[in-house]
Amino acid sequence: ELKVEQNPLFLSMQEGKNYTIYCNYSTTSDRLYWYRQDPGKSLESLFVLLSNGAVKQEGRLMASLDTKARLSTLHITAAVHDLSATYFCAVEPQDWAGGTSYGKLTFGQGTILTVHP
Amino acid sequence: KAGVTQTPRYLIKTRGQQVTLSCSPISGHRSVSWYQQTPGQGLQFLFEYFSETQRNKGNFPGRFSGRQFSNSRSEMNVSTLELGDSALYLCASSLGQGIDEQYFGPGTRLTVT
Numbered sequence: 001e002l003k004v005e006q007n008p009l010f011l012s013m014q015e016g017k018n019y020t021i022y023c024n025y026s027t028t029s030d031r032l033y034w035y036r037q038d039p040g041k042s043l044e045s046l047f048v049l050l051s052n053g054a055v056k057q058e059g060r061l062m063a064s065l066d067t068k069a070r071l072s073t074l075h076i077t078a079a080v081h082d083l084s085a086t087y088f089c090a091v092e093p094q095d096w097a098g099g100t101s102y103g104k105l106t107f108g109q110g111t112i113l114t115v116h117p
Numbered sequence: 118k119a120g121v122t123q124t125p126r127y128l129i130k131t132r133g134q135q136v137t138l139s140c141s142p143i144s145g146h147r148s149v150s151w152y153q154q155t156p157g158q159g160l161q162f163l164f165e166y167f168s169e170t171q172r173n174k175g176n177f178p179g180r181f182s183g184r185q186f187s188n189s190r191s192e193m194n195v196s197t198l199e200l201g202d203s204a205l206y207l208c209a210s211s212l213g214q215g216i217d218e219q220y221f222g223p224g225t226r227l228t229v230t
Contacts, residue, residue: 033218033219035221041223042207042221042222042223042224043207043209043221044221045218045219045220045221048218088160090160102148102165102167102172102173103148103149103150103162103165103167103172103173103209103211103213103219104150104162104165104173104175105150105152105160105162105219106162107159107160107161108159109159110159110160
Protein backbone atom coordinates (compact mmCIF):
# COMPACT_ATOMS: atom_id res chain seq x y z
CA GLU A 1 0.00 0.00 0.00
CA LEU A 2 1.32 3.39 -1.00
CA LYS A 3 2.13 5.66 1.94
CA VAL A 4 2.81 9.38 1.64
CA GLU A 5 4.31 11.22 4.58
CA GLN A 6 4.81 14.93 4.94
CA ASN A 7 6.89 16.75 7.46
CA PRO A 8 6.58 18.90 9.29
CA LEU A 9 2.84 18.69 9.91
CA PHE A 10 2.79 22.13 11.52
CA LEU A 11 4.99 25.01 10.51
CA SER A 12 4.99 28.41 12.12
CA MET A 13 7.18 30.89 10.29
CA GLN A 14 8.04 34.52 10.49
CA GLU A 15 7.61 36.66 7.44
CA GLY A 16 10.77 36.86 5.42
CA LYS A 17 12.13 33.48 6.46
CA ASN A 18 12.78 30.42 4.31
CA TYR A 19 11.66 26.89 4.97
CA THR A 20 11.14 23.52 3.28
CA ILE A 21 8.30 21.00 3.47
CA TYR A 22 9.23 17.39 2.74
CA CYS A 23 7.10 14.72 1.12
CA ASN A 24 8.26 11.09 1.20
CA TYR A 25 6.43 8.27 -0.52
CA SER A 26 6.80 4.53 -0.40
CA THR A 27 6.40 3.19 -3.92
CA THR A 28 7.54 3.84 -7.45
CA SER A 29 6.03 6.92 -8.96
CA ASP A 30 7.07 9.73 -11.23
CA ARG A 31 3.94 11.79 -10.79
CA LEU A 32 3.66 14.06 -7.82
CA TYR A 33 1.36 17.00 -7.19
CA TRP A 34 1.32 19.82 -4.68
CA TYR A 35 -1.93 21.43 -3.61
CA ARG A 36 -2.86 24.31 -1.37
CA GLN A 37 -6.01 24.41 0.73
CA ASP A 38 -7.34 27.46 2.55
CA PRO A 39 -9.67 26.88 5.52
CA GLY A 40 -13.07 25.68 4.39
CA LYS A 41 -12.03 25.74 0.76
CA SER A 42 -11.17 23.21 -1.91
CA LEU A 43 -7.77 22.20 -3.22
CA GLU A 44 -5.87 24.53 -5.49
CA SER A 45 -3.24 22.98 -7.73
CA LEU A 46 0.24 24.44 -7.24
CA PHE A 47 2.67 22.17 -9.06
CA VAL A 48 2.67 19.06 -11.21
CA LEU A 49 5.99 17.17 -11.18
CA LEU A 50 6.25 14.44 -13.77
CA SER A 51 9.85 13.27 -13.93
CA ASN A 52 12.95 12.72 -11.87
CA GLY A 53 14.74 15.99 -11.27
CA ALA A 54 11.72 18.11 -12.14
CA VAL A 55 11.82 21.55 -10.58
CA LYS A 56 9.06 24.13 -10.82
CA GLN A 57 8.81 27.59 -9.36
CA GLU A 58 5.93 29.99 -8.90
CA GLY A 59 6.50 33.16 -6.94
CA ARG A 60 7.92 32.31 -3.53
CA LEU A 61 7.32 28.58 -3.89
CA MET A 62 9.57 26.05 -5.57
CA ALA A 63 8.92 22.32 -5.81
CA SER A 64 11.26 19.52 -6.80
CA LEU A 65 11.06 15.78 -7.29
CA ASP A 66 13.68 13.07 -6.73
CA THR A 67 12.09 9.79 -7.81
CA LYS A 68 15.10 7.73 -6.79
CA ALA A 69 14.87 8.96 -3.22
CA ARG A 70 11.05 9.01 -3.44
CA LEU A 71 11.14 12.54 -2.12
CA SER A 72 9.63 15.84 -3.10
CA THR A 73 10.28 19.19 -1.48
CA LEU A 74 8.31 22.42 -1.40
CA HIS A 75 10.60 25.32 -0.62
CA ILE A 76 9.25 28.62 0.63
CA THR A 77 11.37 31.69 0.11
CA ALA A 78 10.88 34.91 2.10
CA ALA A 79 7.47 33.86 3.43
CA VAL A 80 4.57 36.30 3.48
CA HIS A 81 1.29 36.09 5.42
CA ASP A 82 -0.69 35.24 2.27
CA LEU A 83 1.10 31.89 2.10
CA SER A 84 -0.64 30.75 5.30
CA ALA A 85 -2.62 27.63 4.31
CA THR A 86 -2.44 23.85 4.40
CA TYR A 87 -0.19 22.28 1.79
CA PHE A 88 -0.65 18.75 0.53
CA CYS A 89 1.49 16.57 -1.63
CA ALA A 90 -0.21 13.79 -3.56
CA VAL A 91 1.29 10.85 -5.40
CA GLU A 92 -0.14 9.01 -8.34
CA PRO A 93 1.18 5.46 -8.17
CA GLN A 94 2.64 3.91 -11.27
CA ASP A 95 1.10 0.57 -12.02
CA TRP A 96 3.36 -2.15 -13.29
CA ALA A 97 1.77 -2.22 -16.70
CA GLY A 98 2.97 1.35 -17.10
CA GLY A 99 -0.54 2.66 -17.35
CA THR A 100 -2.32 5.19 -15.21
CA SER A 101 -3.63 4.83 -11.72
CA TYR A 102 -7.08 5.78 -12.94
CA GLY A 103 -7.62 8.90 -10.93
CA LYS A 104 -6.36 7.64 -7.61
CA LEU A 105 -4.19 10.13 -5.77
CA THR A 106 -2.75 9.25 -2.38
CA PHE A 107 -2.32 12.34 -0.24
CA GLY A 108 0.06 13.22 2.54
CA GLN A 109 -1.33 14.36 5.87
CA GLY A 110 -0.92 18.01 4.98
CA THR A 111 1.33 20.69 6.44
CA ILE A 112 -0.41 23.56 8.19
CA LEU A 113 1.67 26.66 7.49
CA THR A 114 1.18 29.82 9.51
CA VAL A 115 3.21 32.89 8.63
CA HIS A 116 3.47 35.53 11.34
CA PRO A 117 4.32 39.20 10.79
CA LYS B 118 -13.84 27.72 -18.93
CA ALA B 119 -16.13 26.85 -16.05
CA GLY B 120 -14.58 24.86 -13.22
CA VAL B 121 -15.80 21.77 -11.44
CA THR B 122 -19.10 22.33 -9.70
CA GLN B 123 -20.60 20.38 -6.84
CA THR B 124 -24.07 20.45 -5.39
CA PRO B 125 -25.23 20.88 -2.77
CA ARG B 126 -22.47 22.76 -0.98
CA TYR B 127 -23.77 21.98 2.49
CA LEU B 128 -25.96 19.19 3.75
CA ILE B 129 -27.21 18.07 7.14
CA LYS B 130 -28.58 14.56 7.46
CA THR B 131 -29.60 12.22 10.25
CA ARG B 132 -28.03 8.86 10.99
CA GLY B 133 -29.59 6.10 8.93
CA GLN B 134 -30.64 8.37 6.07
CA GLN B 135 -29.08 8.31 2.65
CA VAL B 136 -27.61 11.15 0.62
CA THR B 137 -26.74 11.86 -3.00
CA LEU B 138 -24.05 14.34 -3.99
CA SER B 139 -23.54 15.65 -7.50
CA CYS B 140 -20.45 16.70 -9.45
CA SER B 141 -20.26 18.36 -12.86
CA PRO B 142 -16.79 18.17 -14.39
CA ILE B 143 -14.98 20.70 -16.52
CA SER B 144 -16.26 20.62 -20.07
CA GLY B 145 -14.38 17.99 -22.06
CA HIS B 146 -13.22 16.08 -18.99
CA ARG B 147 -14.38 12.48 -18.93
CA SER B 148 -12.93 11.32 -15.62
CA VAL B 149 -14.40 12.13 -12.23
CA SER B 150 -12.77 11.08 -8.97
CA TRP B 151 -14.29 11.40 -5.52
CA TYR B 152 -12.44 11.98 -2.24
CA GLN B 153 -13.48 12.17 1.38
CA GLN B 154 -11.70 14.62 3.67
CA THR B 155 -11.93 14.32 7.45
CA PRO B 156 -9.71 15.75 10.21
CA GLY B 157 -8.82 12.26 11.40
CA GLN B 158 -8.22 10.38 8.16
CA GLY B 159 -7.24 13.22 5.86
CA LEU B 160 -7.95 12.97 2.16
CA GLN B 161 -8.97 9.51 1.00
CA PHE B 162 -9.83 8.29 -2.47
CA LEU B 163 -13.33 6.88 -2.88
CA PHE B 164 -13.64 5.97 -6.56
CA GLU B 165 -13.10 7.11 -10.11
CA TYR B 166 -15.37 6.99 -13.13
CA PHE B 167 -14.52 7.32 -16.79
CA SER B 168 -17.04 7.07 -19.60
CA GLU B 169 -19.70 5.80 -17.22
CA THR B 170 -17.48 2.99 -15.91
CA GLN B 171 -15.92 2.70 -12.49
CA ARG B 172 -12.21 2.15 -13.12
CA ASN B 173 -10.86 2.38 -9.60
CA LYS B 174 -12.15 2.10 -6.08
CA GLY B 175 -10.75 2.95 -2.66
CA ASN B 176 -11.21 1.12 0.62
CA PHE B 177 -14.67 2.23 1.61
CA PRO B 178 -17.66 0.08 2.56
CA GLY B 179 -20.36 -0.76 0.06
CA ARG B 180 -22.58 1.98 1.52
CA PHE B 181 -20.58 4.34 -0.67
CA SER B 182 -21.46 4.08 -4.32
CA GLY B 183 -21.33 6.22 -7.38
CA ARG B 184 -22.24 6.50 -10.99
CA GLN B 185 -21.46 8.58 -14.01
CA PHE B 186 -23.79 9.73 -16.73
CA SER B 187 -23.20 10.02 -20.44
CA ASN B 188 -22.51 13.76 -20.08
CA SER B 189 -19.72 12.90 -17.57
CA ARG B 190 -21.63 14.28 -14.61
CA SER B 191 -21.23 12.05 -11.60
CA GLU B 192 -23.16 11.32 -8.46
CA MET B 193 -22.11 9.60 -5.30
CA ASN B 194 -24.51 8.04 -2.87
CA VAL B 195 -24.04 7.15 0.76
CA SER B 196 -26.67 4.92 2.30
CA THR B 197 -27.40 4.30 5.97
CA LEU B 198 -25.41 7.31 7.09
CA GLU B 199 -23.19 7.08 10.14
CA LEU B 200 -21.79 9.86 12.27
CA GLY B 201 -18.35 9.09 10.90
CA ASP B 202 -19.50 9.95 7.39
CA SER B 203 -19.45 13.62 8.31
CA ALA B 204 -16.82 15.05 6.01
CA LEU B 205 -15.98 17.30 3.12
CA TYR B 206 -16.57 15.37 -0.09
CA LEU B 207 -14.49 16.58 -2.99
CA CYS B 208 -14.76 15.62 -6.59
CA ALA B 209 -12.06 16.17 -9.15
CA SER B 210 -12.21 16.02 -12.90
CA SER B 211 -9.58 15.29 -15.50
CA LEU B 212 -9.29 14.23 -19.11
CA GLY B 213 -8.84 10.67 -17.91
CA GLN B 214 -6.10 9.60 -20.26
CA GLY B 215 -2.34 9.75 -20.15
CA ILE B 216 -0.56 12.19 -17.86
CA ASP B 217 -3.46 13.97 -16.35
CA GLU B 218 -3.97 16.67 -13.75
CA GLN B 219 -7.02 16.61 -11.53
CA TYR B 220 -8.99 19.78 -10.90
CA PHE B 221 -10.99 19.90 -7.71
CA GLY B 222 -14.45 21.24 -7.09
CA PRO B 223 -15.45 23.33 -4.06
CA GLY B 224 -16.71 20.30 -2.15
CA THR B 225 -19.87 19.31 -0.34
CA ARG B 226 -19.78 19.60 3.43
CA LEU B 227 -21.89 16.75 4.86
CA THR B 228 -22.84 16.76 8.52
CA VAL B 229 -24.51 13.67 9.97
CA THR B 230 -26.33 14.13 13.28
